[in-house]
Amino acid sequence: MGVELRPVRRAAVGLVCLLVASASTALGAVEPIASSGYLPLSDGTQLRYSLYLPPGEGPFPATLIYSGYNAGNNPYDISFGGIGPMLLERGIAVIGVSLRGTGCSQGVWVPFSLRWGPDGAEVVDWIARQPWSDGNVAMAGVSFPAILALATAVQRPPALRAVLPMVPLGELYRDVAYPGGIFNLTFASAWTLMQKVGTPFSLFEALQGDTRCGTAVLGQNDPRHITVVEAASIPYVDSDERYEKFLTPELIERIAVPVLGQVGWQDEQLGSRAWHAFERLDPSRTWMLGVNGAHGSIVHSARFRALAADFLEHFLRGGGPQDFDAPRLQIWKGFSTDHEPALIETYDQWPLVPxxxxxxxxxxxxxxxxxxxxxxxxxxxxxxxxxxxxxxxxxxxxxxxxxxxxxxxxxxxxxxxxxxxxxxxxxxxxxxxxxxxxxxxxxxxxxxxxxxxxxxxxxxxxxxxxxxxxxxxxxxxxxxxxxxxxxxxxxxxxxxxxxxxxxxxxxxxxxxxxxxxxxxxxxxxxxxxxxxxxxxxxxxxxxxxxxxxxxxxxxxxxxxxxxxxKSTLRLTDALxxxxxxxxxxxxxxxxxxxxxxxxxxxxxxxxxxxxxxxxxxxxxxxxxxxxxxxx
CATH class of the missing domain: 2.60.120.260 (Galactose-binding domain-like)
Structure with missing residues (x-):
């Protein structure tokens, strides 16, 4: 099935940033070549994508932001705008894809659908086949796209080289839906609204001559899958198969590519229990960073953004785990409202057994x-x-x-x-x-x-x-x-x-x-x-x-x-x-x-x-x- 390309409108990018408090700012020193379109899944569903290519001759490796917010209209989606321009400067493409039933993508919204991971694997394979791609794909993102990166990596798509999940969840039931067995009413209610953050683009896209977005939005809603209502009706782990089959520490063991994982201890949204899932990964291919602070705020740190870009570039360019020069575990302490730590403790082992x-x-x-x-x-x-x-x-x-x-x-x-x-x-x-x-x-x-x-x-x-x-x-x-x-x-x-x-x-x-x-x-x-x-x-x-x-x-x-x-780096005189x-x-x-x-x-x-x-x-x-x- 053919793919339609057309310019990504700057107004669209700006609107997304406003709606979801994106960290995206200017496109950076490198002006990308922007395009967008729809990619087909094996069942015929069309997913909206947006693409930034570096200038110059390709093909290029690519970093995928696969998300349920609005990556299909803005490849930086939420909070990736600080890292994305750094990748473009290094000759790495950035592509955003909206999962089925969200943004301008076709399909029905089903919270934490078991199709999300297999769909993601198809997206990775599609990217690897494009003429602008050199066949090497990484996945990255904060929160929702981090969750989807893990769910996709579990499927082991052949073209996937590495994943950078920042503040994901490790278990749907225990981390988010029912912490301690108690219904998380606020999160379920907010997600009922946030899953439609891409909907305003249907009007904008229609004005630009694309009727597919508006048509897709009309078919996304199913009254059986209103997040807050559905979540309230499945109060036990064995109430719904998604709790034990969508993403668990046991499933995460299947991930066979390098992972740079990040957890925020005081994460007020998804919590820090993903730490347990990361402990199940192959230690020879895992690097971890834990930091105090809020959900996703790590992306405001210039120090972390440099580490993230180095990680993605290393493995997209064919580097091996033995050659990536970074501590296996970093603990940042005293991470302040200025978004830099006061103290960094490093260890040469993962997982760390206290x-x-x-x-x-x-x-x-x-x-x-x-x-x-x-x-x-x-x-x-x-x-x-x-x-x-x-x-x-x-x-x-x-x-x-x-x-x-x-x-x-x-x-x-x-x-x-x-x-x-x-x-x-x-x-x-x-x-x-x-x-x-x-x-x-x-x-x-x-x-x-x-x-x-x-x-x-x-x-x-x-x-x-x-x-x-x-x-x-x-x-x-x-x-x-x-x-x-x-x-x-x-x-x-x-x-x-x-x-x-x-x-x-x-x-x-x-x-x-x-x-x-x-x-x-x-x-x-x-x-x-x-x-x-x-x-x-x-x-x-x-x-x-x-x-x-x-x-x-x-x-x-x-x-x-x-x-x-193993080492302690003090960046301030005192915490x-x-x-x-x-x-x-x-x-x-x-x-x-x-x-x-x-x-x-x-x-x-x-x-x-x-x-x-x-x-x-x-x-x-x-x-x-x-x-x-x-x-």
């Missing part, structure tokens, strides 16, 4: 390495308004700025270490192993990890959630620092009112240094209101929740401590002050920290990926866990 440490809750409300010797209980009202309430009224920003709202007395339980005697380099996921009781059949739990600084300010570090009825564990995937819940309908079990019940809450991966003199604090509260871009549809029935501490009810925090880095670190806001601490000092320098590991103290605890309480969490 030491597992445990802090036990004590009857006085402190967290310490030794198990408690006496019993106690702490209670909070559920769901008393938490600090993230009234986001859109008071703080119209979908990041962690809602954390700045007041902490109301009685709405949470806080467990705190004494001041740390030395820096604590936390790394990876963590597990809040809680023993709770409530005169209710179900409650939703939010745990918030914060750093209480010597000046009395609390810096946000990370969060996790769990609906108590979803507490059943997937024993094959769970680890001491990573509880993985089954989220299957047959495993759902209500609480027995008044009965003390163990549950493990996953805290998403993070890399954060708790400075000497600071304290680590764990809040246990209700997820009422917004947490970044997430408004979780919590169980609204009021109750009182008690957190139990004692030898037989070992409430605790199990987390990882990173080894010393940015409280309030200048992106997406890690600070607020006044509502209570004092325990007296004394806590040293964890010589604390032994409490178990790695399996075994140690966790195994002993599991064996001791296996009958109780089996009865309450699985049956």
């Amino acid at each position: 030491q597992t440490l445990t802090l036990h809750a004590q009857p006085d409300g402190s967290l310490r390495p030794e198990p408690p010797t006496a019993d106690a209980a702490f209670s909070y009202l559920y769901p008393l308004p938490a600090p993230s309430t009234l986001t859109l009224v008071l703080v119209p920003n979908p990041t962690q700025l809602t954390y700045l709202l007041p902490v109301l007395p009685g709405g949470s339980v806080a467990l705190t270490t004494p001041a740390l005697a030395e820096d604590l380099r936390m790394f990876g996921p963590a597990s809040a192993d809680l023993w709770l009781s409530a005169p209710a059949l179900d409650v939703d739990v939010q745990v918030s990890l914060v750093e209480v600084r010597p000046d009395g300010r609390e810096m946000f570090v990370q969060r996790g959630w769990l609906r108590a009825s979803h507490r059943a564990l997937d024993e094959t995937r769970s680890q001491p620092r990573l509880p993985v819940h089954t989220h299957r309908q047959a495993d759902a079990r209500n609480l027995t009112p008044g009965e003390v019940t163990p549950l493990r809450v996953e805290i998403m991966p993070v890399a954060h240094t708790f400075a000497a003199g600071s304290s680590l604090r764990l809040y246990i509260e209700a997820p009422l209101g917004f947490s970044g871009f997430r408004q979780l549809a919590l169980n609204p029935l009021p109750t009182q929740v008690s957190v139990h501490v004692g030898p037989q009810t070992p409430t605790r925090l199990v987390f990882g401590r990173a080894p010393a880095p 940015p002050g409280c309030g200048s670190v992106e997406n890690q806001p600070c607020r006044s601490s509502p209570q004092a920290v325990p007296e004394g000092s806590l040293s964890l320098a010589d604390t032994p590991s409490t178990g790695g990926r399996g075994g140690g103290a966790w195994t002993r605890w599991l064996l001791l309480f296996a009958p109780l866990l089996r009865r309450r969490c699985v049956q």
Whole structure:
């Protein structure tokens, strides 16, 4: 089937940038040769594409931005405008393709359709066959196109050479749709609108003489696939095959090309759980970068853009993994609102295996390495308004700025270490192993990890959630620092009112240094209101929740401590002050920290990926866990 080419209108590019807050600016020093058209899939569906070719003689390697927003009308789509011009300067084409049912592409919109990956593989093969292409294709993008790059790479198209996924998801259910088994109402609602961000182009294209775009838009909508309605109707992992077949860590193992992956720890939209999926990749072909901050903000860093362009060029030009000169793992810390880090820690290994440490809750409300010797209980009202309430009224920003709202007395339980005697380099996921009781059949739990600084300010570090009825564990995937819940309908079990019940809450991966003199604090509260871009549809029935501490009810925090880095690059004299670190806001601490000092320098590991103290605890309480969490 023939392909129609015609100029990409600058007005179209500008409109896309306005609609989706694209980072695209001027086209850069190299003026590309712009064209657009439609490419055919094997079932006859026509996908809209937009293409920027470098000046000069081809053929050229190409970087594909395959997206559900509007890549078919703007090859930079969202947030790729800083990297795209650098590729053109290096003689690399940039092509954007709108997936089926979006933008000006034909087909019906189905959220997270299992066709997206196979379609992407066909697109890669089509690009490789074009006369302007030298047959070498890479995929890249932020968020949606990052997800599609992974889903396509799983298909192993022969022409694919590398992928650069920035802030993707690794699992649809656990990362986005139902964090902790709680419906992510805000994200599903917003996506219902965002999936149509390319629709305004139908009018513009029609005025330019192209009727195909308007015709395609008319056929994209299916009332059975309205994102928020459909997502609300499939609340368990086994409710829909897409949860386990679209993209999972097990599927990501199939990717056989080099990957430069990037995760934002405080990502307020997709979270940082994609880290687990990246850990399943072939270490010899994987480079990773983790940074604090918001969703996709890494593309504003000139340092990262240079790394991204180097990576794509290296593998598009036939370079091998052994020749790409970059650390296997980079941890950027103190990434500020100026979009550059204060500190870069590097490691020559991937994945990085931290030491597992445990802090036990004590009857006085402190967290310490030794198990408690006496019993106690702490209670909070559920769901008393938490600090993230009234986001859109008071703080119209979908990041962690809602954390700045007041902490109301009685709405949470806080467990705190004494001041740390030395820096604590936390790394990876963590597990809040809680023993709770409530005169209710179900409650939703939010745990918030914060750093209480010597000046009395609390810096946000990370969060996790769990609906108590979803507490059943997937024993094959769970680890001491990573509880993985089954989220299957047959495993759902209500609480027995008044009965003390163990549950493990996953805290998403993070890399954060708790400075000497600071304290680590764990809040246990209700997820009422917004947490970044997430408004979780919590169980609204009021109750009182008690957190139990004692030898037989070992409430605790199990987390990882990173080894010393291979190298440390300090870009500023000191880490940015409280309030200048992106997406890690600070607020006044509502209570004092325990007296004394806590040293964890010589604390032994409490178990790695399996075994140690966790195994002993599991064996001791296996009958109780089996009865309450699985049956």
